[in-house]
Amino acid sequence: xxxxxxxxxxxxxxxxxxxxxxxxxxxxxxxxxxxxxxxxxxxxxxxxxxxxxxxxxxxxxxxxxxxxxxxxxxxxxxxxxxxxxxxxxxxxxxxxxxxxxxxxxxxxxxxxxxxxxxxxxxxxxxxxxxxxxxxxxxxxxxxxxxxxxxxxxxxxxxxxxxxxxxxxxxxxxxxxxxxxxxxxxxxxxxxxxxxxxxxxxxxxxxxxxxxxxxxxxxxxxxxxxxxxx
Amino acid sequence: xxxxxxxxxxxxxxxxxxxxxxxxxxxxxxxxxxxxxxxxxxxxxxxxxxxxxxxxxxxxxxxxxxxxxxxxxxxxxxxxxx
Numbered sequence: 001x002x003x004x005x006x007x008x009x010x011x012x013x014x015x016x017x018x019x020x021x022x023x024x025x026x027x028x029x030x031x032x033x034x035x036x037x038x039x040x041x042x043x044x045x046x047x048x049x050x051x052x053x054x055x056x057x058x059x060x061x062x063x064x065x066x067x068x069x070x071x072x073x074x075x076x077x078x079x080x081x082x083x084x085x086x087x088x089x090x091x092x093x094x095x096x097x098x099x100x101x102x103x104x105x106x107x108x109x110x111x112x113x114x115x116x117x118x119x120x121x122x123x124x125x126x127x128x129x130x131x132x133x134x135x136x137x138x139x140x141x142x143x144x145x146x147x148x149x150x151x152x153x154x155x156x157x158x159x160x161x162x163x164x165x166x167x168x169x170x171x172x173x174x175x176x177x178x179x180x181x182x183x184x185x186x187x188x189x190x191x192x193x194x195x196x197x198x199x200x201x202x203x204x205x206x207x208x209x210x211x212x213x214x215x216x217x218x219x220x221x222x223x224x225x226x227x228x229x
Numbered sequence: 230x231x232x233x234x235x236x237x238x239x240x241x242x243x244x245x246x247x248x249x250x251x252x253x254x255x256x257x258x259x260x261x262x263x264x265x266x267x268x269x270x271x272x273x274x275x276x277x278x279x280x281x282x283x284x285x286x287x288x289x290x291x292x293x294x295x296x297x298x299x300x301x302x303x304x305x306x307x308x309x310x311x
Contacts, residue, residue: 039305043298050294055287064290071293072300079301082310131238137269139276145285154277154286173278174287179246198242204281205274 027091035083042079049092052175053099056185059170060103061110062159070106074099089184096171096185129199132209150211157207165200172197232260237267245275 030045046053053074058067078098085094144150158166158174171182172193183193237260243249244257261268280286 034310037309039310042305042310043301046301050297051284051289054289054293058287068290068293068296072297075297075301076304079304079310080308131241131270131274133266134269134273135265137273137276139272140280142279142283145280145283150280151286151288154280158281158287173281176282179248194243198239201242201245201274201278202238204277205270208277209273 028087031082031085031087031091039079042082045091046075046078046095049095052092052096055170055174056096056099057103057106059167059174060100060107060163066106066110067103070102071099073106074102077102090181093177093181093184096175096177096181100167100185129202130206131202132206134209137209153208153211157204160207161200161203165196165203168193168196169200169204173201232256234260234264234267237261237264238270241271241274244271245278 027045030041034041034045050071054067054071057070057074058064061067061070074095078095081098085091089097140150158169161169167186168182168188171177171185172179177185179190179193179197182188182197183190186193188196237244237257240249240253240257244254249257261271
C-alpha cells in the first residue's frame with residue numbers, strides 16, 4: 001500500500017529517489033556552469049521552481065501583485081548570490097529561504113514597522129485545533145475546482161490561517177516539501193513544523209467542512225478509496 | 230491500548246503523512262473501522278489537502294513566468310552571478 005503523500009504526487013518511492021538524485025546532479029552541474037560563465041543557464045535552473053518561489057512569497061504577503069514582485073526579487077537575489085550556495089541543503093530549499101526572506105522584508109516595508117519574530121506569535125488555545133466532528137461527510141471531487149467559488153473558499157481559508165501556520169502549510173502541503181526541508185527553509189525544528197502543520201490542517205478542515213456539507217454531491221468514500229486503493 | 234477519538238485526532242496529520250509507527254497505525258485503523266466520526270474527519274482532512282494541492286486552487290498570475298524571465302534576462306545582461 002502506498003503512503004497517501006506518495007499517491008498525491010503520483011509516483012513511486014523509487015521514481016522519486018531517482019528523479020531527486022538525477023535532479024540534484026543536474027542542478028549541481030548547472031550551477032557550476034553558471035558560475036563558470038554560462039549565465040543564461042540560470043533560466044533553466046529556476047524554471048522548475050517558479051511556482052514554489054511565488055507561493056512562498058504569497059504565503060507571507062497574501063497579495064498576488066506583491067507576491068509576484070517579491071518572487072522576481074528573490075530570483076534576482078538568488079542569481080546574485082549563487083556563489084554562496086554551498087550545496088548543504090537542496091537548491092530548492094535555499095531558494096525558498098530567499099523567497100520567504102524577500103516576502104518578510106516586503107511585508108515589513110509595507111507595514112512600516114518591524115514584525116514580531118514569527119516564533120513570538122502566541123499559538124492560541126488547544127480548542128482551536130479540534131477538528132469539526134461530522135458524520136455525513138460529502139467529498140468534493142477535483143472536478144469541482146472548475147467552480148470559482150470553491151477555489152475562492154479554499155484560498156480564503158488558507159489566507160485566514162495565522163501566519164505561522166500558513167507558512168508551514170504552504171511549504172509542506174502546497175509545495176510538497178518534506179518536513180525537514182520545511183523546517184530548514186523556515187529556520188524551525190522538525191517538531192515545531194509537525195505541530196504547526198497538524199494545527200493548520202485541522203483549522204482548514206474545520207473551516208471547509210461547512211462548505212462541503214452544503215455544496216458537494218454525495219460521494220461518500222470517494223477520496224478514501226482513491227487514496228488507499 | 231484502546232484509542233479514543235481525541236487520541237486519533239491528535240495524530241491525524243502524521244497518520245495522513247504515513248509517519249506514525251506501525252503499532253499506533255494499527256490502533257488508529259482499528260478505531261477508524263468502528264468510528265464514523267473519525268473516519269469522516271480523516272476523509273474530510275484528506276479531501277481538503279487534495280484540493281489545496283491542485284494547481285488550479287492557487288493559480289499563478291497570468292504572464293508571471295514570462296515577466297519573471299524577462300526581468301531575469303535584464304539582470305543576466307547586467308551582471309555576473311555573485
